[in-house]
Amino acid sequence: MNILIIENEIYLAQKIVSRLLDDGHSCDYIESPNIDNLTKEYDIILLSTSLPSALCKSIIKRYKEISIIILLVSYISDETVTNPIKDGAKDYIMKPFIMDELVRKLYHYKECRSIKRELQTLRDYVKFVMSDIDTSDVLLPPSFPILIESNSQMCSDKLVFELSRKIDMPITFISLNSTTWQKQINAVQFKSIIYLTDFHTLKRNAKENLIKLIEDKDCIISSLETEVDFPHRKIEFNNNNQLITNTNIMTINDYVKLMVLSYQTKYPDTELSKKLGISRKSLWEKRKKLGIEKKK
Structure with missing residues (x-):
């Protein structure tokens, strides 16, 4: 990581730089910066709040969108912790501190930022590939179990994704094409939407067994065919822009x-x-x- 240390206690700053260099990071160190001279981008900034509050505020404002800012504080107050965190700093560590604790914070926030960026990328991708599917007239109620009949797997997927975000529940994906789908369903221990795809591929007796298995579970089933005998709630949602349907083999x-x-x-x-x-x-x-x- 590329790290900037802004600290006027020279001994402490040298100790931090030495440890981070040993861990393979790139470090810059300055005692009291001129805000106009800060032109590089950094993954992490370690900022001492013993500097003037106006200077700290300016540094946080400049870097809060691109860097993880961790405060190095001698005492806790609104000026040293509360206000800087409101301005955009991520966390603080009290002096004196164990170096391993500082390093732990650095890796923790680096991992959090990577996960956040990956999540945003995946959300953008899902939104991009499903942009032509209009769900404005379709309501998927948070009542389980439920069957979605559609000519497009992606239509079902979008409804499930939207419900997941609406009720703040994760999704467990299970394909009924798998030979172990029963074990996978029974293995779900945490509260989540169990999303079962490829219901249309099951034989009649397997469908009956599945329906009994999921009666008391938060389960959504997706089928690319019409399911006449499904005993619970059903929703039909088709993609009218799809040239070829999944329900028939064309000549x-x-x-x-x-x-x-x-x-x-x-x-x-x-x-x-x-x-x-x-x-x-x-x-x-x-x-x-x-x-x-x-x-x-």
Whole structure:
């Protein structure tokens, strides 16, 4: 990590620098900084609150979005701890302190920041890949068990993600394609939404066993087919933008017709026939046979 130590007690600062260098970190040390000369970016800043409060406030304001700021304090007061933490510092450590305790704090907050960044990246990714799925007219109640019938697994996923955030419960993901799904369900010990996918792949007796198993559990089941005999609450939510549904196997002619209708305005016939793996003459014959009007 790249660490800046701002401390006017020279002996303490040298001791911190020595320990952090031994741990393989890069360190800069200054006694009383000029705020205008601070141009580098740091992972962590160790800031002594024995400096003037206005200077501490300026440093925190500049670095709070990009650095983890830990206060080095001689005594606890509003000026040395409460106000700086309100301004954006993460934590404090009282002088004198054991060096191992300081190092523990550094790694703790570094890990927290990494987890936070990863979580935000994953949230952004989920939002990005599901951006075309509109759930504004769909309400998934926090009543369990419940079955979601959909032509798109992603539609079900988005509903479950939204419910998880709404009721502040984690999700345990279990695929019913797994040969150990029963053991996985029984192994869930902490309170979470048990999200079971691929219900449509089970045989009738397996579905009946599953329904008995999850009667008293916080469980959501996802199926890509219509489930007539499911005894609990069901919600149907389909993706109208999905070109191919999951519930039926299309004939070759139906597939060609769908692809031509969907992409003939995007590609010229030469490229469209190449993508379909047929000749341009065959594409013309397909249009004639299937009654596909050519659009410009």
